[in-house]
Amino acid sequence: MSRGKVNPWLWVAGIVLLATLIALPFGLSFSQREVAVLLVINVLLVSSYRLMTLTGEWSLGHVVIMGVGAYASALFSKRLGVPVPISMLLGAVTAGAVAALLSFPLFRMKGFYFLIGSFAAGEVIRLIWKYFTNPFGGPKGLKLIPGFPDIGPISFFEPLPYYYLCLIVVGMSLFFLYRIERSRIGLTFHAIHWQDKLAESVGVNTFSYRMLAFVLASTFAGLCGALYVHYIGTINPNRFDVEEMVFVLIWAIVGGTATFYGPILGVVVLTVINEVILRALGFDTARPMIYGFILIASVLFLPNGLESLVPKLQAWRTSRRTAPEGTPASEEKA
Amino acid sequence: MSQAILEVRDLTRTFGGLTAVNRLNFSVSPGSVHGLIGPNGAGKTTTFNVISGFYAPTTGQVIYQGKNVSGMTTVSLARIGLIRTFQGTTLFKEFTVLDNVKIGFHGSVRSTLIAQVLGADREELAAIEKQADELIEFFGLADLRNELAANLSHGHQRALGIAVALAAQPKVLLLDEPFTGMNPEETSRMMTLVRSVRDRGVTIMLVEHDMHAIMGLCDKITVMNFGSLLTEGTPQQVRTNPKVIEAYLGSAIDAA
Ligand SMILES: Nc1ncnc2c1ncn2[C@@H]1O[C@H](COP(=O)(O)OP(=O)(O)O)[C@@H](O)[C@H]1O
Ligand SMILES: [Mg+2]
Numbered sequence: 001m002s003r004g005k006v007n008p009w010l011w012v013a014g015i016v017l018l019a020t021l022i023a024l025p026f027g028l029s030f031s032q033r034e035v036a037v038l039l040v041i042n043v044l045l046v047s048s049y050r051l052m053t054l055t056g057e058w059s060l061g062h063v064v065i066m067g068v069g070a071y072a073s074a075l076f077s078k079r080l081g082v083p084v085p086i087s088m089l090l091g092a093v094t095a096g097a098v099a100a101l102l103s104f105p106l107f108r109m110k111g112f113y114f115l116i117g118s119f120a121a122g123e124v125i126r127l128i129w130k131y132f133t134n135p136f137g138g139p140k141g142l143k144l145i146p147g148f149p150d151i152g153p154i155s156f157f158e159p160l161p162y163y164y165l166c167l168i169v170v171g172m173s174l175f176f177l178y179r180i181e182r183s184r185i186g187l188t189f190h191a192i193h194w195q196d197k198l199a200e201s202v203g204v205n206t207f208s209y210r211m212l213a214f215v216l217a218s219t220f221a222g223l224c225g226a227l228y229v230h231y232i233g234t235i236n237p238n239r240f241d242v243e244e245m246v247f248v249l250i251w252a253i254v255g256g257t258a259t260f261y262g263p264i265l266g267v268v269v270l271t272v273i274n275e276v277i278l279r280a281l282g283f284d285t286a287r288p289m290i291y292g293f294i295l296i297a298s299v300l301f302l303p304n305g306l307e308s309l310v311p312k313l314q315a316w317r318t319s320r321r322t323a324p325e326g327t328p329a330s331e332e333k334a
Numbered sequence: 335m336s337q338a339i340l341e342v343r344d345l346t347r348t349f350g351g352l353t354a355v356n357r358l359n360f361s362v363s364p365g366s367v368h369g370l371i372g373p374n375g376a377g378k379t380t381t382f383n384v385i386s387g388f389y390a391p392t393t394g395q396v397i398y399q400g401k402n403v404s405g406m407t408t409v410s411l412a413r414i415g416l417i418r419t420f421q422g423t424t425l426f427k428e429f430t431v432l433d434n435v436k437i438g439f440h441g442s443v444r445s446t447l448i449a450q451v452l453g454a455d456r457e458e459l460a461a462i463e464k465q466a467d468e469l470i471e472f473f474g475l476a477d478l479r480n481e482l483a484a485n486l487s488h489g490h491q492r493a494l495g496i497a498v499a500l501a502a503q504p505k506v507l508l509l510d511e512p513f514t515g516m517n518p519e520e521t522s523r524m525m526t527l528v529r530s531v532r533d534r535g536v537t538i539m540l541v542e543h544d545m546h547a548i549m550g551l552c553d554k555i556t557v558m559n560f561g562s563l564l565t566e567g568t569p570q571q572v573r574t575n576p577k578v579i580e581a582y583l584g585s586a587i588d589a590a
Pocket of ligand 1: 349352353354372373374375376377378379380381
């Protein structure tokens with residue numbers, strides 16, 4: 001975990017990235033702009049998922065937790081008339097609170113059992129949505145959910161303004177997630193992942209930290225759900241089923257989870273492949289199959305994810321620019 | 335003799351039908367190095383596990399600083415200064431030496447979570463890093479400060495394990511076979527380290543098979559066999575006790 005000394009190239013890269021992100025929608029068609037909105041939301045979804053995995057536990061409930069944020073924000077705004085920006089925050093908080101409650105049964109389990117437990121917990125929540133027509137709308141879900149309010153002449157009904165809104169919210173959230181990981185808390189999360197017994201022996205309360213990671217990750221997942229629902233305007237329980245969770249897992253695995261940017265690479269690359277290539281070829285309905293194929297290919301040929309290409313690229317660049325010294329960038333791993 | 339800092343009373347721990355520790359009694363004086371020896375499977379590690387809260391005692395009590403701490407969690411025991419190390423090299427192998435020791439200082443952190451996320455804990459972090467560096471220096475690891483723990487030699491890994499434990503500000507430190515697998519040079523270096531940790535005022539309880547180290551370091555030795563107390567005394571008394579010799583010969587242990 002190296003810190004300090006910010007590379008000036010990083011600033012340049014950051015500014016270029018920001019400019020690209022701002023300019024991006026102008027090069028896109030209407031439907032591609034809609035995809036870009038969802039992509040930005042998914043970037044936060046998979047990044048928040050990674051925060052959870054830092055303590056070593058992989059959950060299958062993350063998309064359902066996103067749904068908790070979506071349902072909560074939809075209901076707060078539609079039923080109780082809470083202004084949408086506030087209902088979004090309340091949705092995020094609700095998702096975090098549900099995670100806090102789930103921590104007590106779930107963190108009695110570890111590894112595979114946790115995975116199955118989190119899946120079961122998610123299915124129970126989805127059953128609740130399906131069963132209780134009031135207030136959750138049953139299997140058909142909720143419709144006519146209020147959108148984000150206009151600000152002056154800007155209507156967030158259009159994908160372009162909503163894209164920028166999401167960009168700001170997601171950008172701030174990513175910064176927060178990044179800070180968490182770089183802080184002592186992040187170091188402690190990693191420590192619990194690698195050696196929970198040793199961590200406990202020096203006084204780290206592993207349950208509290210696992211719960212903290214879960215609650216924080218879920219809060220941001222809930223925010224994703226809220227951003228999603230006030231854009232799409234309708235939700236139903238099947239939007240948050242296990243197939244969607246599998247997509248999140250594939251983004252994370254294909255991108256790699258050792259670095260902060262790994263899962264982001266995963267979701268961006270897979271979405272672009274899906275949209276640009278598949279849609280152009282006319283078989284975008286084959287998404288699950290294509291994703292499955294990419295997953296298998298990446299596990300076979302790129303077991304450490306797309307992120308593992310970055311240090312290799314850097315080493316290749318420096319070896320070209322300077323005299324060959326053979327120093328691979330080994331500081332990438334957090 | 336002053337009041338014991340750590341005491342076990344009639345301590346028993348069973349696993350199913352197996353009695354790993356059987357009505358064990360001993361008491362550890364503050365500031366001493368107290369040995370716990372016995373053949374493999376005698377129940378030494380289990381005793382440590384019960385004292386440090388990894389297992390609850392089946393019956394009996396653990397008394398620490400005059401207080402019954404039986405059944406308290408490892409975390410709360412660590413917070414009040416009862417720290418154990420592990421048999422074998424248990425480290426955060428993926429971390430640098432410095433980050434390993436920094437985790438050891440976990441209990442010293444006072445900043446709130448929010449302050450930590452916002453980076454408002456810089457001063458405290460710097461103070462902890464300074465203390466960590468002192469410990470790293472003390473254990474002769476200064477040159478390896480930014481090296482991954484996985485890349486250290488066996489002896490250095492053992493030293494780091496104790497540095498992590500020491501960072502947690504122990505009053506009593508339980509060391510489980512710190513000398514195993516060390517060459518003579520590493521052993522004598524480690525003996526010096528254990529003495530200087532004791533000189534810092536830390537009470538040490540030591541499980542070890544290396545008789546040279548045990549005899550050289552301990553003020554008092556408790557000998558276990560088949561989960562029970564076999565005998566207790568000074569190194570001189572234990573070394574010449576026929577029961578001890580018999581127990582060790584009977585199990586053909588590497589006791590020199
Ligand atoms: N978690 C456990 N479950 C079942 N049996 C155990 C467990 N831990 C230790 N034992 C048994 O208890 C006995 C004492 O083991 P241990 O305390 O590790 O001995 P020592 O450290 O003196 O070599 C052994 O027979 C061992 O197999
Ligand atoms: Mg043992």
